[in-house]
Amino acid sequence: MSAPLDKPQVVSHSQKSLNYSLFDSKWIPCSAKFVCLGSSCRGTGLMQIYELQHGGIKLVKETEKTKPIKCGTFGASSLQQRHLATGDFDGNLHVWNLEAPDVPVYSVKAHKEIVNAVDGVGGLGIGDGAPEIVTGSRDGTVKVWDPRQKDTPVANMEPVEGETKRDCWTVAFGHAFNDQDRCVCAGYDNGDIKLFDLRNMSVRWEKNIKNGVCSVEFDRKDIQMNKLVATSLEGKFHVFDMRTEHPTKGFASVSEKAHKSTVWQVRHLPQNRDIFMTAGGAGNLHLWKYEYPAKRSEMDGDGEERGVAGTLNLLQNVTLSTQPISSLDWSPDKQGLCVCSSFDQCVRVLIVTKLNRVRSGWGAAVDGRTAPASLGCEQSLQSETPHQTSDQ
Amino acid sequence: MSLDTISSSPLHTQPASLTTHSVPVEHLDYKYIEKCSDLKYLEKILGVLRSGKEGIYPHLTEFCEKHVEKLDPRSRALRKENFPATSASFSKDEWDQITNELQTWENEIKINDVELNKQLFFCNDVNIPPVRGSNCSIQKVTYSGDKAYSKTRHLPRSYQDWDKFDVEKECAKIDETLTTNESAAIIDDSLLKIQSKIDTTGLTEQEKVVLANREKDKGNEAFRAGDYEEAVTYYTRSVYIMPMTTAYNNRAQAEIKLQRWYDVLSDCERVLQLEPHNTKALLRRATAYKQLENLQMAHDDINAVLRSEPNNMSAQRLLEEISKKINAHIHHKPNKGKKLLIQEVEDDDDDDDDGDEKDDMPCAGGQSAGENRQAAVRGGMGNAQKKAHSGGARGPTANKYKVKAEGEPAAVANRKNLANGNSTAQPANGRPDSPGEERTESTCASGALPPPLARLKNEGNQLFKNGQFGDALEKYTQAITGFTEAAIDSPEDLCILYSNRAACYLKDGNSSDCIADCSRALELQPFSLKPLLRRAMAYESLERYRKAYVDYKTALQIDSSIQAAHDSVNRITRLLIEQDGAEWRQKLPEIPAVPVSLRQHHTAATSSTHLHKENDTQEAARRAEARFTSLKTEGNELVKKGQYQEAVGKYSECLKLKSDECAIFTNRALCFIKLKRFAEAKQDCNSALNLESSNKKAFYRRALANKGLKDYEACSSDLQEVLRLDTSVQEAQQELDEVTALLKQQRATGSPSQPRRDITITEVEDDDEEGDAVKSSSDGEQKSTSQTINLQPSNAYEFGQALNAARSLNDTAACAQLLRTVPPDSLPQYVSTQLDGHTLSFIMKTLDTHLLASEPGVVYQLLDHLHTTERFSMVLMMLNPDERMQMTQLFEHLCSVDCEDFSQNDIKNLANKYI
Numbered sequence A: 001m002s003a004p005l006d007k008p009q010v011v012s013h014s015q016k017s018l019n020y021s022l023f024d025s026k027w028i029p030c031s032a033k034f035v036c037l038g039s040s041c042r043g044t045g046l047m048q049i050y051e052l053q054h055g056g057i058k059l060v061k062e063t064e065k066t067k068p069i070k071c072g073t074f075g076a077s078s079l080q081q082r083h084l085a086t087g088d089f090d091g092n093l094h095v096w097n098l099e100a101p102d103v104p105v106y107s108v109k110a111h112k113e114i115v116n117a118v119d120g121v122g123g124l125g126i127g128d129g130a131p132e133i134v135t136g137s138r139d140g141t142v143k144v145w146d147p148r149q150k151d152t153p154v155a156n157m158e159p160v161e162g163e164t165k166r167d168c169w170t171v172a173f174g175h176a177f178n179d180q181d182r183c184v185c186a187g188y189d190n191g192d193i194k195l196f197d198l199r200n201m202s203v204r205w206e207k208n209i210k211n212g213v214c215s216v217e218f219d220r221k222d223i224q225m226n227k228l229v230a231t232s233l234e235g236k237f238h239v240f241d242m243r244t245e246h247p248t249k250g251f252a253s254v255s256e257k258a259h260k261s262t263v264w265q266v267r268h269l270p271q272n273r274d275i276f277m278t279a280g281g282a283g284n285l286h287l288w289k290y291e292y293p294a295k296r297s298e299m300d301g302d303g304e305e306r307g308v309a310g311t312l313n314l315l316q317n318v319t320l321s322t323q324p325i326s327s328l329d330w331s332p333d334k335q336g337l338c339v340c341s342s343f344d345q346c347v348r349v350l351i352v353t354k355l356n357r358v359r360s361g362w363g364a365a366v367d368g369r370t371a372p373a374s375l376g377c378e379q380s381l382q383s384e385t386p387h388q389t390s391d392q
Numbered sequence B: 001m002s003l004d005t006i007s008s009s010p011l012h013t014q015p016a017s018l019t020t021h022s023v024p025v026e027h028l029d030y031k032y033i034e035k036c037s038d039l040k041y042l043e044k045i046l047g048v049l050r051s052g053k054e055g056i057y058p059h060l061t062e063f064c065e066k067h068v069e070k071l072d073p074r075s076r077a078l079r080k081e082n083f084p085a086t087s088a089s090f091s092k093d094e095w096d097q098i099t100n101e102l103q104t105w106e107n108e109i110k111i112n113d114v115e116l117n118k119q120l121f122f123c124n125d126v127n128i129p130p131v132r133g134s135n136c137s138i139q140k141v142t143y144s145g146d147k148a149y150s151k152t153r154h155l156p157r158s159y160q161d162w163d164k165f166d167v168e169k170e171c172a173k174i175d176e177t178l179t180t181n182e183s184a185a186i187i188d189d190s191l192l193k194i195q196s197k198i199d200t201t202g203l204t205e206q207e208k209v210v211l212a213n214r215e216k217d218k219g220n221e222a223f224r225a226g227d228y229e230e231a232v233t234y235y236t237r238s239v240y241i242m243p244m245t246t247a248y249n250n251r252a253q254a255e256i257k258l259q260r261w262y263d264v265l266s267d268c269e270r271v272l273q274l275e276p277h278n279t280k281a282l283l284r285r286a287t288a289y290k291q292l293e294n295l296q297m298a299h300d301d302i303n304a305v306l307r308s309e310p311n312n313m314s315a316q317r318l319l320e321e322i323s324k325k326i327n328a329h330i331h332h333k334p335n336k337g338k339k340l341l342i343q344e345v346e347d348d349d350d351d352d353d354d355g356d357e358k359d360d361m362p363c364a365g366g367q368s369a370g371e372n373r374q375a376a377v378r379g380g381m382g383n384a385q386k387k388a389h390s391g392g393a394r395g396p397t398a399n400k401y402k403v404k405a406e407g408e409p410a411a412v413a414n415r416k417n418l419a420n421g422n423s424t425a426q427p428a429n430g431r432p433d434s435p436g437e438e439r440t441e442s443t444c445a446s447g448a449l450p451p452p453l454a455r456l457k458n459e460g461n462q463l464f465k466n467g468q469f470g471d472a473l474e475k476y477t478q479a480i481t482g483f484t485e486a487a488i489d490s491p492e493d494l495c496i497l498y499s500n501r502a503a504c505y506l507k508d509g510n511s512s513d514c515i516a517d518c519s520r521a522l523e524l525q526p527f528s529l530k531p532l533l534r535r536a537m538a539y540e541s542l543e544r545y546r547k548a549y550v551d552y553k554t555a556l557q558i559d560s561s562i563q564a565a566h567d568s569v570n571r572i573t574r575l576l577i578e579q580d581g582a583e584w585r586q587k588l589p590e591i592p593a594v595p596v597s598l599r600q601h602h603t604a605a606t607s608s609t610h611l612h613k614e615n616d617t618q619e620a621a622r623r624a625e626a627r628f629t630s631l632k633t634e635g636n637e638l639v640k641k642g643q644y645q646e647a648v649g650k651y652s653e654c655l656k657l658k659s660d661e662c663a664i665f666t667n668r669a670l671c672f673i674k675l676k677r678f679a680e681a682k683q684d685c686n687s688a689l690n691l692e693s694s695n696k697k698a699f700y701r702r703a704l705a706n707k708g709l710k711d712y713e714a715c716s717s718d719l720q721e722v723l724r725l726d727t728s729v730q731e732a733q734q735e736l737d738e739v740t741a742l743l744k745q746q747r748a749t750g751s752p753s754q755p756r757r758d759i760t761i762t763e764v765e766d767d768d769e770e771g772d773a774v775k776s777s778s779d780g781e782q783k784s785t786s787q788t789i790n791l792q793p794s795n796a797y798e799f800g801q802a803l804n805a806a807r808s809l810n811d812t813a814a815c816a817q818l819l820r821t822v823p824p825d826s827l828p829q830y831v832s833t834q835l836d837g838h839t840l841s842f843i844m845k846t847l848d849t850h851l852l853a854s855e856p857g858v859v860y861q862l863l864d865h866l867h868t869t870e871r872f873s874m875v876l877m878m879l880n881p882d883e884r885m886q887m888t889q890l891f892e893h894l895c896s897v898d899c900e901d902f903s904q905n906d907i908k909n910l911a912n913k914y915i
Helices: B003-008 B030-035 B039-051 B058-071 B092-121 B136-153 B159-163 B167-184 B188-193 B205-224 B228-241 B245-258 B261-274 B279-291 B295-308 B313-357 B365-370 B383-390 B395-406 B409-419 B436-440 B451-465 B469-486 B491-508 B511-524 B529-541 B545-558 B563-587 B596-613 B615-641 B644-657 B662-674 B678-691 B696-708 B712-725 B730-749 B754-776 B779-788 B796-808 B812-821 B824-834 B837-854 B856-866 B872-878 B881-896 B904-914
Strands: A010-017 A021-027 A033-039 A045-053 A056-065 A069-073 A083-088 A092-097 A106-109 A115-121 A132-137 A142-145 A155-157 A168-174 A183-188 A192-197 A202-208 A213-218 A227-232 A236-246 A250-257 A263-269 A272-280 A284-291 A297-299 A305-307 A311-319 A325-330 A337-342 A346-352
Touching: A010 A045, A010 A056, A021 A337, A021 A346, A033 A069, A033 A337, A045 A069, A045 A083, A045 B092, A069 A115, A083 A115, A083 A132, A092 A115, A092 A132, A132 A168, A142 A183, A155 A183, A155 A192, A183 A213, A192 A213, A192 A227, A202 A250, A227 A263, A227 A272, A236 A263, A250 A305, A250 A311, A263 A325, A272 A325, A272 B205, A284 A325, B030 B058, B039 B058, B092 B205, B205 B228, B205 B245, B228 B245, B245 B261, B245 B279, B261 B279, B261 B615, B279 B295, B279 B313, B295 B313, B451 B469, B451 B491, B469 B491, B491 B511, B491 B529, B511 B529, B529 B545, B529 B563, B545 B563, B615 B644, B615 B662, B644 B662, B662 B678, B662 B696, B678 B696, B678 B796, B696 B712, B696 B730, B712 B730, B712 B837, B712 B872, B796 B812, B796 B824, B796 B837, B812 B837, B812 B856, B824 B837, B824 B856, B837 B856, B837 B872, B837 B881, B856 B881, B856 B904, B881 B904
Parallel strands: A021 A069, A021 A325, A115 A168, A168 A213, A213 A263
Antiparallel strands: A010 A346, A021 A033, A033 A045, A045 A056, A069 A083, A083 A092, A092 A106, A115 A132, A132 A142, A142 A155, A168 A183, A183 A192, A192 A202, A213 A227, A227 A236, A236 A250, A236 A305, A263 A272, A272 A284, A284 A311, A297 A305, A325 A337, A337 A346
């Protein structure tokens, strides 16, 4: 029974029960610290910084805010500053300097209602172009902010007046591979996924996946759109190949029903865009690998190019809790290290092993993708990944 | 509730949907399950068994699971709930490894973290693009429309909605969506917009490491997804931020996939320079060599791999294949000889191309040396040439076609070996070597085509090879238009494009267009062999024999061993004699003289070719070559380590072996600059420029040397020269700004004329030092310097060389001699590229001291023409007051001379143009 150990294992590194409701947890880039965001029982917001220390986690800083904090991101901050952008229950967007978290370095009343999701791009060396933060709110609007511009968003995507406002549950940046191109993807409670092109200021693509969209994420923010994963309320998730858009059929996709309950989050491994983890409502985590098809696009009868979806491989699944996992974040610095928070008021640090050995290998024989001939020299963790010879 | 209890408590998820009544109890049986092949049903059975409603049968359940797995290993029914692994799930070693790894990371990252916090105050807002155009209200409107439409799209309309339905509006909306779809369809083009350079100014080392790794990871991912072009782009970005062996190695792999063998070679070289025993790089280089039919080199590389890793499977496999090929080649050697040659002739177009295809690498020795082709797939660039050649051309002759483009004897020798791909005894030293420090400047010094144009060109080449000349023509035309639209300053590339298009025209029989293209190519790169030959052929076919004759003759000056050209010349001579009688020669247009330096390379190549035939001499040459290459590599290594003094020694030895290698001069100049021995650096740059008059690096380094010598004017003019050659060199631009500032400062502070005198003094010293440098170097070099003063220049290039030599020796007598020989009306053309403040003042000095007394008429003539030189007014502005004074004196002297050639008024008019 040695086989199971060849696949990635999810190891519980440490966990801590907290006395408040946790909504989000994020690694501080280039550190062994992470922040936890949530709501205390008194209805105030809490922001805690924990640090890994000798196989455990230790609280290093705690700050209390007036409103419960729903979500946060470091994505729009430089590596030198590492400012955290947060969205709270009152619709405020704040940017905090974690060294001096008493006063926000940027603050704006972004929305009328709770900010459900926030994402950033342009910082941390991820994504070319200006640093921008996108917020999605229950008031139905999605707004893009530049921390250098006070009070007003640089882009605002809202439904026309009189239209029922849909609760926006999730937002994600993508396609930021040069100075101009950039996309925002938003998911709504009615199952709508909308892709806004910030360069042309237009809706580029939309799709309804029938159930509320809990989480969307591009496999990488800073490359030409490649894949988009959208998870839904009833346990399904969809992976769209965003490279080839067919004029009528749109993007090719593959879907998988993994969890028996809501898939709360999807997060791609920062070191390998084809591996991602989904976090389920039943307290379980599923680790997936997307396998590309032999050809990513083909010509259909009318001479139009059509994308071909790949297949999904379940690499591992674990159950952590009975309560939903509300957030998950991979460490950008250490492959396989992740932190997740769940509604049982517990934060966990997990290690996923052997991620660097995941190739098309596991189940490769099944999905028919020929494994490239390997040179046989085992590579170091730092990944000289492409190491095949070319003799075909 | 404690969390430990949660995570360890088993979770019961009842498969409520699976009702037992659909599965009869009889089916819960080993035999039935074994026979059953209905996966769905088996999964149902499994559900029932697991539920335990019919009793708990662990073995049967397991059996059923296995059977399901056999039918579909990825069946969802097989997914079980797992719990996070703990130390108990691993062996002690594994667990230790996991924990230790994390602990080391933790320690490292904490140090990094602290360092980052220290640097908190350096914000690099400079790099950040401006805030997005924040025209909120307008966006709102446009979005609202789109959004409202999309909202209703998926939901059924209510009856009220139908009442409001406006057909016109809906139609308009459909149109709108159509247009958006169109805009979305141009996805693939945007790939080209990934910039291969990243602005890293203001980033800390640490950030650069993070960035470089990230770009590399992106490259790896793109590679895995099969987007090799994209992967190469990301690796290039990574390397641009910070050169790492892994990124180079991976880029080599991606290039293997794209079959860009020369790029593979150069990338592997880089890795091997940093890590000489990197097996992967060796293997990849072997693969590239194999594809390029350079079997011996491939063989050597693989043996190197097998020495360190005897069990490397792929190396063994590769070795087998190569051994087979080598054997096959040996067998075919005798009768294949001639065929190979012909292919060789066609090769060189591709060679050029592959060099250009490189995205950002400078054309280093490594690459050029590898520039050979799989001789197998050949259609024929220049088939006409082939026909002409088949008469008398021999291998080595054909080879020399390439020499011009490279000017690197090492590469030449190497290529020679490559050409005889079957010659088994190859010198290991022929291995390409890209000078280490060249890489750091790679991005600025590249004159390569941008990817889309390179692609067009390659497509064109491919089509040409396949004989689809019309289509190839179109591709080249597109490439040329793209080229001019992009306003790229790279005459070499454009020259090649024109030359290739000319080949297409020639094939199509469109001789006049061929001539036009060749002429354009020659304008860009005077004395390129191929355009000359093609134009000659085109002229010949148009029966314009005189012009054809001239072109053939010019080509033969460059390379006297082109048999086809000789044949044609003989043929044309006969025709012309028939046509014009005995005085046919007088009716010929003037045959331009080819610069000696261009010829020299070819004679060198010829001589080495001759050597090649004789085994003993060949051996000696090889040894010299080996020593040369190793010295050069050592020199480059030392430069990388910062041991410039030692590097100078190595390079000097190199030059003793071979004094016509431009790169050695520029490299030694770099060392001298680092050692602050600016005069010597300048001398080296001059030598380099004598060998290669448009070497950007030499100009740039001479500028630095001049700057070090506080000769800001010369520095500025050199930098302008660099920028003229390649506008994209940012360093030069920066230096120029700096120097201009210094110059201004100097002028401003120097108004009381004292500091100005200082400058002149330095100037004199400078010249002295240069003289000293020449004297202190070996006698041979002294001789060669004096030899270079060719007092009978026949073209601008030779004139420039001679003038430079004279000036560097401060030899006004030689200069006077030189000026006497030059027809005054062609002086502007001759002097144009060389003219800077010092040259001008030197000429003035010469005129004043040597020529004025004896030949005032000539002085007047020369002065009368000199001011028409290009850039003259700019140069004039660069003069310092002393030089101006000198000029005024000259005119005063001229005024005082009585001569019938000019009047006092003429002098005054002329003086106005100068002063």
